[in-house]
Amino acid sequence: MRLPQPRSLMGQMLLAVAAALLLVQGIGALLVYRAQREGYEAGMVNAVAFRLLVETRGRDALGRMLRNDRTPFSGPPPRGFPLEFSTGTPAAVDEARDTRAEARLRRVLEEQDFQASDVVVVHRTVHADAFARAHVRQRAAHRRMDRQELADALNDHLLVVGVRRDGDGNWMVARVRSPRAANKLLQPLLVQTVLIYVVLVGAVALILRRITRPLAALTRRVEQFAVAPGSAGQLVPGGPEDMQRLIEAHNAMEARIVAMLDEKDVMLGAIGHDLKTPLAALRVRIESVEDDTERARMATTIEDIVRTLDDILSLARVGRPSDPRERTELSALVASVVEEYEDMGDPVELGDTQRIVVELRPTWMRRALRNLIGNALRYGERARVTLERDGARAVIVIDDDGPGIPADRIEDMMNPFTRGDPSRNSTTGGAGLGLALARAIADQNGGALVLSNRLSAQGRVEGLRARLELPVG
Numbered sequence: 001m002r003l004p005q006p007r008s009l010m011g012q013m014l015l016a017v018a019a020a021l022l023l024v025q026g027i028g029a030l031l032v033y034r035a036q037r038e039g040y041e042a043g044m045v046n047a048v049a050f051r052l053l054v055e056t057r058g059r060d061a062l063g064r065m066l067r068n069d070r071t072p073f074s075g076p077p078p079r080g081f082p083l084e085f086s087t088g089t090p091a092a093v094d095e096a097r098d099t100r101a102e103a104r105l106r107r108v109l110e111e112q113d114f115q116a117s118d119v120v121v122v123h124r125t126v127h128a129d130a131f132a133r134a135h136v137r138q139r140a141a142h143r144r145m146d147r148q149e150l151a152d153a154l155n156d157h158l159l160v161v162g163v164r165r166d167g168d169g170n171w172m173v174a175r176v177r178s179p180r181a182a183n184k185l186l187q188p189l190l191v192q193t194v195l196i197y198v199v200l201v202g203a204v205a206l207i208l209r210r211i212t213r214p215l216a217a218l219t220r221r222v223e224q225f226a227v228a229p230g231s232a233g234q235l236v237p238g239g240p241e242d243m244q245r246l247i248e249a250h251n252a253m254e255a256r257i258v259a260m261l262d263e264k265d266v267m268l269g270a271i272g273h274d275l276k277t278p279l280a281a282l283r284v285r286i287e288s289v290e291d292d293t294e295r296a297r298m299a300t301t302i303e304d305i306v307r308t309l310d311d312i313l314s315l316a317r318v319g320r321p322s323d324p325r326e327r328t329e330l331s332a333l334v335a336s337v338v339e340e341y342e343d344m345g346d347p348v349e350l351g352d353t354q355r356i357v358v359e360l361r362p363t364w365m366r367r368a369l370r371n372l373i374g375n376a377l378r379y380g381e382r383a384r385v386t387l388e389r390d391g392a393r394a395v396i397v398i399d400d401d402g403p404g405i406p407a408d409r410i411e412d413m414m415n416p417f418t419r420g421d422p423s424r425n426s427t428t429g430g431a432g433l434g435l436a437l438a439r440a441i442a443d444q445n446g447g448a449l450v451l452s453n454r455l456s457a458q459g460r461v462e463g464l465r466a467r468l469e470l471p472v473g
Contacts, residue, residue, distance in 0.1 A: 009215070010208045017204050018197070025196060029189045040178060045101055048161045048174045049108045055083055055172065056114070081135050081175040090162040090173045091120045098123060105161065118171075120162040127154040132175050214239035218247055225254060229261055272313050279306055311433035314367065328365075330356045330394055330470070334387050337369045346377055351386035356394045358470050360445045368441040368449075369396070371434040372466050376400035380463055389472065393447070396468040404453040404461040414439045414449065438468070446471045 006012050091097055101121040109116055126132045133154065140150045157178040162171045214237075221235045234251040237244040283302050289295040331353040341348035369385075376383035380400020387396050405413055414435045439449040447470040454462045 008212070010205070010212045013208050014201060014205060018201060021197060021200060025193045029193065033189065041101060042104065044159045044176045044178060045105045045108065045161075047176050048159070049105060049112070049114075051083060051174050052109070052163055052172060053112055053114060081132055081177075084131055084173040084175075086162075086171045086173055087169065089118075089120055089171060090160050091122045095122050095124075097121060101159070101161075105163075109163070115166050116163045117166045118162070118164040120171075122160050124158045124160055125154070126156050126158050126177065129158055129160060129175065131173075132158055132177075210239055211243060214243045214247060218250060222250070229254075229258060268313055272309060275309055276306065279309075308433070311437055314437055325359045325361055327357055327359050328362050330358045330360075330396075331387050333362060333365060334369065334385060334396060337366055337373065338385055340370075341373060341377070341383075347382035348373060348377070349382070349384045351384055353387040354389050356387065356389055356472060358394055358445075358472055360470065364441045364444065368438040368468065369398075371438045372398045372468065375434050376402070376464070376466070379403075390469075392472055394470045394472050396470075398466045398468070399454060399463055401463045404464045405451065407453065410451045410453075413451065438466075442468055442470070 006015055098121040102119045105121065106116065106119050109119075124132075126136055136150070136153050139145075140153065145153070159176045159178065161174045161176075163174075164171050217235055217238075234254060235247050237247040237251075239247075279302055283299065286295055286298045286302070289298065334353060335350060338348050338350045373383045373385065376398050377400075380402030382401055384399045385396065387394065389395070435449070435451070442449045447468065450467040450469065452465050452467070454465050456462050
């Protein structure tokens with residue numbers, strides 16, 4: 001199973017640093033632990049050799065051994081027991097022997113000219129060795145140890161060494177307990193690792209926070225600018241120098257974009273004014289045309305031009321609305337738009353609705369609904385409008401009974417100046433801006449427009465469905 005990973009930059013960087021630190025500290029702790037254990041084991045072997053040589057030669061013969069003792073991390077001296085002489089090997093039949101310690105001890109004894117025909121080294125606990133257990137209990141009674149001290153002593157690690165010299169059938173058995181400190185090596189290593197983690201990860205977190213805080217502010221600003229360009233002041237540069245330069249570059253780019261958008265609005269306003277003035281004059285002058293049919297045709301053409309011009313200007317300005325958002329009862333707004341068509345006798349039906357309050361721009365939303373309902377009436381003969389809530393979204397559904405749209409062209413139909421196939425618009429005209437404007441208005445309010453064909457049980461297209469989805473809250 002794949003473990004979940006953080007998605008933020010700060011989370012991923014902290015995870016990478018923590019993983020690298022864990023690997024390095026783990027390797028370091030292992031090396032230190034092995035070196036420490038090696039030192040304790042060497043000390044225990046040297047202690048055994050010391051006792052064997054003292055028993056056979058006396059203390060005066062140990063000068064060379066003591067001068068050559070370069071055991072690292074020797075630690076406190078190992079604690080031992082009296083030497084035992086036995087006719088049999090100290091290792092049980094099923095007991096594992098420490099061949100590495102045997103080789104080390106044999107090498108130390110050879111350096112001291114102590115010839116041993118057999119060397120046996122095994123590891124036990126004090127409790128598992130009868131001789132050591134009896135000795136510890138006797139010492140505990142003499143020193144009046146409590147139960148916990150006695151239990152700790154019996155659980156100590158014990159190195160049992162048996163040596164048989166050349167030509168001698170008896171075994172000399174030495175026993176050495178490991179120092180208590182050898183059993184507590186992991187605790188300081190763990191404490192050290194935790195302290196390093198706290199210091200290093202904390203420092204990295206502070207640095208990353210200084211980087212990611214202005215980065216998060218820049219992200220929010222870009223998201224806000226994408227919805228409403230020029231709606232708020234520019235971001236104040238902060239963070240490291242590289243981040244400040246990035247924010248300054250974004251501010252400069254944003255200023256240029258806003259300037260171009262302002263210039264576009266001024267140009268569109270001038271175009272609209274310059275075109276509507278002669279169109280109004282033409283509308284007056286066609287009244288002098290005596291042929292009623294020709295006059296009606298000319299008036300219809302002028303109205304189409306005016307309507308297309310309004311759609312173009314609206315589509316160009318939809319990204320920079322001037323009116324503020326308002327909390328609107330969406331079912332009432334939908335019902336009022338449907339009533340407009342009902343008053344004109346158009347076949348528009350209002351189905352089930354729910355009371356949903358949404359923050360939006362009512363004027364633009366009315367425009368989107370009129371475009372969608374008008375599109376349904378133009379190509380599908382009738383329109384059925386419903387409003388429902390789907391999770392965190394309000395969904396307005398407009399169904400018609402038309403021929404639908406080919407599946408491979410549904411997405412293209414929401415692009416500007418794109419018309420449907422001849423079966424949908426050969427007699428209706430239009431500039432192909434209604435759906436594009438409705439989608440732009442939905443995007444402006446943080447929603448989406450989704451078109452799909454309604455299919456019967458037999459898979460036959462029964463009409464087109466437009467879903468206008470808006471976020472709630």
